[in-house]
Amino acid sequence: MTTEAAAGEDKMTLQDLLADKGVLLADGATGTNFFDMGLASGEAPEVWNLEQPDKVRALHRAFVEAGADIILTNTFGANRHRLKLHGLEGRVVELNRVAAQLARAEADAAGRAVLVGGSIGPTGELLVPLGALTYEGAVEAFSEQIAGLVDGGVDILWIETMSAPEEMKAAAEAASRSDLPFTVTASFDTAGKTMMGLSPSGLADLAAHLPKAPAGFGANCGVGASDLLVAVLGMTPEGAVDNAVPVVIAKANCGIPKIQGDAVVYTGTPDLMADYARLAIDSGARIIGGCCGTSPEHLAAMRSAIDDHVRDRRPSQDDIVARIGPLVAPPTEPGAERERGRRRRR
Template sequence: PSRRPPAPGSRAADAEAAGPASEGPIVARNQAETGPANARWRALLAEGGPILADGAMGTMLFASGLQFGDPPEAWNVSNPEVVRRIHRGYLEAGSRIVMTNTFGGNRLRLRLHSLDKRVSELNRTAAILARSEVDAAGGRALVAGDIGPTGEIMAPLGTLDENEAVDVFAEQAAALVAGGVDVIWIETMSHLSEIGAAIRGVRQASATVPIIATMTFDTRGYTMMGVSPEQAARSLLEAGADAIGGNCGNGPDELLPVVSKMAAVAPDAVLVAKSNAGMPELVDLRAVYRADPPTMAEAALGFRAAGARIIGACCGSSPAHLAAMGKALGVPHPG
């Protein structure tokens, strides 16, 4: 579909750098099969069928008492049992990939809370918490080290230098790997330069850990920085990601065409769909998500039909949503 050209100096950099989206299908370079990768990741893919990921962490923490503006990552140390309970809920719902409580665990975000000297501690602890719950549940699930954006804008539109970004992500990834994660999940990215820096940073920390990379798309079908699903698919696979897709956004209806477009240009890729539980609404200064478990279960079937292999949920979701999604997908349920 056509769209208005971005205003000069606003969103063009990523889209132009990504190249045209009309080229023929690309072949996914599946690092899990052709390169060094985690054996647990390879084994999970080899099982066949859809893979149920987990759901929200942040909104679950808010429901447990986290105050708006406070860093969720601090709860890995101050309230570890709450974090563990959230992981446990998703595992009991059937999730095979659980993400660490480290979305904002890079030093640039943590600096806002004077926690930038505790990057290693907070990320490593988060990985250990998730690993302990996975092991207690039988060890069938994978632990994904969650890496979100820095919160800064990459140069030349912003001030974040590419080399610094790589170093920031490498520091976080190294701590997650030290804590025992099976994969790294880079999520909620809008800028190809930033997600590219994140992938390079992860590779500095580990040459073998598998990488899941997902971007966030708006109602127009583009990221905030003007990246299309086709451009994202090409760039992420060329950068060496093992699985690609979309997360967050405005609900499953917005993410479904994103998955379809990625599947069209990368039919062999492991595709990921992890949408919010509907479009957020502001109620009493809190975001409220209206999509109930049956709605998300129906969405899961749509994602699978569109080509997604890894299917989960993002903001506003709960273990109840994931349980309904898993049942709809026919994935094995623990117990």
């Protein structure tokens, strides 16, 4: 295939690629893989877009070679509020543009359709009334980041690891001002909800009521693959059809994080992540990837699992625990706290 043909093929939309393949594989971790490549603790990964572009491209290339259909830019913290911690708040557009160009180059060289998602993480600030950041200020910050991503050539705006509904709305509003599709994923790491109390079904409801519909929504990061799969069950109704829009996204951590000395080690094996991918399909997800700890080796196992798996019955929570492992932060069922209180008083 010629470079020109490959580049033209990359112009497929997300919906085109979903229609063609059914289930898509998103990439793996950025930060944890960069640490293995020499990123220092406390260093902004986004700086590598300028100082270590070959390493950034090498990770994108490794994910493409492992079979990823979607790769995310190295821009998770590339908004003015996070970058000000490193004195880089004046270089937001530049860092996002360069990151998008690096990912775009690897996607265009793939010889097949690979989409580039512009990673947009939270600002790290609390919105009014809990903090000082206004809704309008959040929209402005996200819009600035998005300008660089769009200029660099991304295909999708990928809003991820969100917790606060108002911040999700602000990011979605900023994304809606562009012509690109966008997705929203949240981190359900606190008894089955986000730290700001949003449930998986609450995210589905939020996505359904945004002024512009997202191309997809779902869960990423969190505390473990089992917890994330249970969250996916909470946002995929029984009998969901394969061509449902928006699609549901599952991008779990590679097993459960464990502290070993000064390092955080993720317990997931390639076999476990392959089984997670199968269960994600059975749970109704149509875009499946890995988050923290997920290496190209894990992703290659997930690629094989997705390609070989025929969607099976919808799993129960017990099925997920039996195959992937125990929940780290299980959802609190209605009335459970009250019942435990009564038992203690007895």
